Amino acid sequence: MKKYLYYPGCSQKATSRAYEEALLAIAADLGLELQEVEDWNCCGTTPVMAVNKVLALSLAARNLALAEAQGQGELTELVTPCPSCWLALHKAQHALADDEEIAGKVRASLEAGGYSYKGTIRPRHLLEVLVNEVGVEAIQQKAGKPLQGLKVAPYYGCQVLRPYAQGDDAEHPQNLEKIIRATGAEVAEFPLQSACCGGTLVATRPEVGYQMSADILRAIERSGANLVVTPCNLCQATLEIVQRKTPKFLGHKTKLPILAVTQLIGLAMGKSVKELGLQRSLNAKRCLRTMGRETAA
Amino acid sequence: MSPQPETESRQEKVFQGAAAPGEPSAELKTLFERKQDHQFLAELDKLPEGAKVKMCIQCGTCGGMCPVTPLLDHSPRRLFAMLRAGMTDEVLDAATPWVCSSCYRCTVNCPAGIKITEVMYALKRRAIQAGRKARSSDYQRFASIFTRIVSRHGRSHEMGLLSRYMMFHHPVAMAKQSGLGMRLMLKGRMPLTQEKIKDREGLRRMAAKALELGEGV
Ligand code: SF4
Ligand code: SF4
Numbered sequence: 001m002k003k004y005l006y007y008p009g010c011s012q013k014a015t016s017r018a019y020e021e022a023l024l025a026i027a028a029d030l031g032l033e034l035q036e037v038e039d040w041n042c043c044g045t046t047p048v049m050a051v052n053k054v055l056a057l058s059l060a061a062r063n064l065a066l067a068e069a070q071g072q073g074e075l076t077e078l079v080t081p082c083p084s085c086w087l088a089l090h091k092a093q094h095a096l097a098d099d100e101e102i103a104g105k106v107r108a109s110l111e112a113g114g115y116s117y118k119g120t121i122r123p124r125h126l127l128e129v130l131v132n133e134v135g136v137e138a139i140q141q142k143a144g145k146p147l148q149g150l151k152v153a154p155y156y157g158c159q160v161l162r163p164y165a166q167g168d169d170a171e172h173p174q175n176l177e178k179i180i181r182a183t184g185a186e187v188a189e190f191p192l193q194s195a196c197c198g199g200t201l202v203a204t205r206p207e208v209g210y211q212m213s214a215d216i217l218r219a220i221e222r223s224g225a226n227l228v229v230t231p232c233n234l235c236q237a238t239l240e241i242v243q244r245k246t247p248k249f250l251g252h253k254t255k256l257p258i259l260a261v262t263q264l265i266g267l268a269m270g271k272s273v274k275e276l277g278l279q280r281s282l283n284a285k286r287c288l289r290t291m292g293r294e295t296a297a
Numbered sequence: 298m299s300p301q302p303e304t305e306s307r308q309e310k311v312f313q314g315a316a317a318p319g320e321p322s323a324e325l326k327t328l329f330e331r332k333q334d335h336q337f338l339a340e341l342d343k344l345p346e347g348a349k350v351k352m353c354i355q356c357g358t359c360g361g362m363c364p365v366t367p368l369l370d371h372s373p374r375r376l377f378a379m380l381r382a383g384m385t386d387e388v389l390d391a392a393t394p395w396v397c398s399s400c401y402r403c404t405v406n407c408p409a410g411i412k413i414t415e416v417m418y419a420l421k422r423r424a425i426q427a428g429r430k431a432r433s434s435d436y437q438r439f440a441s442i443f444t445r446i447v448s449r450h451g452r453s454h455e456m457g458l459l460s461r462y463m464m465f466h467h468p469v470a471m472a473k474q475s476g477l478g479m480r481l482m483l484k485g486r487m488p489l490t491q492e493k494i495k496d497r498e499g500l501r502r503m504a505a506k507a508l509e510l511g512e513g514v
Pocket of ligand 2: 359362363364365373396397398399400401402403404413414417
């Protein structure tokens with residue numbers, strides 16, 4: 001068993017619940033032990049950064065501080081499935097190490113709340129941990145129900161690759177492809193695999209945010225893919241939501257199942273629909289039909 | 298009200314005393330008569346993310362790669378040129394930082410190594426602090442509601458966030474989207490109740506301190 005501290009992030013408890021459900025369903029089989037950080041808080045993602053930098057970094061740093069205390073020096077690697085959380089935690093870690101002035105302010109804020117952080121935690125994104133630590137061989141071995149005949153589009157989104165592509169190649173990412181192959185499925189090649197889904201604009205500038213996702217869906221559809229897999233919870237939810245509106249943006253409806261990477265692995269491992277939260281998809285029926293799971297509710 | 302020490306009128310320098318054989322065009326006139334303000338650029342220069350803005354080579358890579366180009370009133374390239382020209386006012390009123398989706402594509406491709414996305418955040422913060430509301434409003438409101446929720450409860454809450462934001466700012470769109478909200482709720486993906494962390498006291502003290510120390514950066 002490989003032990004990690006675990007930071008879920010808010011959306012894993014809400015819109016992206018299925019991503020986490022599937023993660024918890026496959027973790028033990030893959031030899032991962034995840035210890036959720038006690039009393040973690042929101043990572044201080046993009047909206048807070050727009051308001052106050054010290055606050056955004058302090059929110060992230062509080063989690064690092066709690067993780068450090070809980071890990072007691074034995075566990076120092078903090079895994080999170082959310083690219084946006086990962087980036088926020090990683091950025092805070094960088095700022096504390098490299099930028100004295102900001103670090104001083106963040107530390108003073110932590111102290112005001114009764115927290116302290118020495119700087120020993122290493123935030124890592126789940127996708128990279130799955131490939132570089134668990135390993136594709138292990139995934140392949142556990143894939144008792146290989147997904148033969150499925151063509152899967154690997155959609156990365158932005159923040160696992162930019163600006164820091166930890167554990168992968170920023171220009172030619174391969175981590176998702178490796179996982180897809182390990183599940184026995186075929187990789188569908190398409191452009192726009194690291195294009196922005198426009199998720200942050202869906203609430204504030206829907207006309208543009210929707211178009212960005214619609215373009216990605218069209219590219220995926222043209223690749224002949226049966227389904228889409230992504231390591232990003234925001235992308236996953238955005239593509240699903242936009243897909244309901246594709247007739248307006250593309251002139252026809254795209255009908256793709258859009259899964260989190262943990263759900264894809266779980267399917268190959270033969271986990272049940274419930275365990276993988278597949279029933280939570282907005283187009284659940286279509287998902288199950290594609291996977292040949294209509295009956296196994 | 299408060300006079301800006303670094304401000305100077307370029308017109309005074311360029312046109313003063315110059316006998317004018319031909320009047321400058323209206324466009325040129327507005328440009329030349331504009332007050333220049335280099336204070337913000339000087340402050341930006343001291344931040345790790347802003348230090349390289351002056352090194353922009355105006356290649357246009359950033360604007361060419363940006364996925365939200367149709368929404369930009371100025372590309373990052375132009376914003377940086379404007380900053381260097383002392384057009385701080387226009388820069389702070391620009392829509393660009395507010396529609397930037399933080400995709401980091403420009404940042405990883407900028408040949409001058411400018412952390413463009415982080416500069417966009419700095420521009421947003423300064424616009425808020427300077428009380429600029431005109432252009433940016435939507436995302437600005439969204440961001441402040443979000444910030445308030447997480448600094449009080451420690452967790453974000455999509456339902457609370459969206460309903461507060463939409464109800465006040467887009468009641469019609471909200472009615473249109475309520476079907477989606479309902480579906481997400483039925484799928485167990487949109488909890489009605491706000492999650493809260495245990496140590497909210499510590500969190501609030503931390504947030505209060507951070508807000509105070511974070512002024513001006
Ligand atoms: S890519 Fe960089 S150097 Fe080129 S115009 Fe944009 S900011 Fe300037
Ligand atoms: S980070 Fe912002 S400005 Fe840069 S390319 Fe992406 S959306 Fe455009």
